[in-house]
Amino acid sequence: MDLLLLAERENTLLGQDFLTWLWYKSEIRDGLFELENGERFLLFMEQRMSVQGGEGENIDTATVNSSSGDMTEVLMGLKTGKKVTRAQLRMEVDENAWQVQIKAEDFALSGLKTPKVEMKDEEGDDPDSKFLEKIFLIEKSLSLLDCVYMEFIKIRISNNWQDEVAKFRHWLRNDEEK
Numbered sequence: 001m002d003l004l005l006l007a008e009r010e011n012t013l014l015g016q017d018f019l020t021w022l023w024y025k026s027e028i029r030d031g032l033f034e035l036e037n038g039e040r041f042l043l044f045m046e047q048r049m050s051v052q053g054g055e056g057e058n059i060d061t062a063t064v065n066s067s068s069g070d071m072t073e074v075l076m077g078l079k080t081g082k083k084v085t086r087a088q089l090r091m092e093v094d095e096n097a098w099q100v101q102i103k104a105e106d107f108a109l110s111g112l113k114t115p116k117v118e119m120k121d122e123e124g125d126d127p128d129s130k131f132l133e134k135i136f137l138i139e140k141s142l143s144l145l146d147c148v149y150m151e152f153i154k155i156r157i158s159n160n161w162q163d164e165v166a167k168f169r170h171w172l173r174n175d176e177e178k
Helices: 003-028 072-079 129-156 161-177
Strands: 032-034 040-053 060-065 083-093 096-103 109-113
Touching: 003 040, 003 083, 003 129, 003 161, 032 129, 040 072, 040 129, 060 072, 072 083, 072 161, 083 129, 096 129, 109 129, 129 161
Parallel strands: none
Antiparallel strands: 032 040, 040 060, 040 083, 083 096, 096 109
């Protein structure tokens, strides 16, 4: 197998593990995560999600686009061994909210929506202030994603990964009983 193809496959698997883990963690924590500085934020998977399983010609995908938040179909996919391949995330800090879609195969972000930047001009305002605020909001969303990804990587490369997988499976089984 070509080294580049092997690296792409490994990145895809890592991305799927990350998004699947992130859904599990956001559910069991009611979305609560914490930055290294102690600042708390919420992160939820919502509305749009895809799960996929199998290889080659036997790839099976389930996609949900639900404004009501009904993720039954993708949850059933997880129970049959599929992993999350795309997800829409909502992140909240105080009254500010971000929304972004992420793909497992290459960690590509799309459709980033930041909190609104106040467009009202006041006399004496720096003409670059709106632009700089927007850049700050984009960077903030990336720091929130970096935080959860770092937490995932620390667990993923540790000896605790198998325990985490067992807890995930237990969570899936308990969801069936509800």
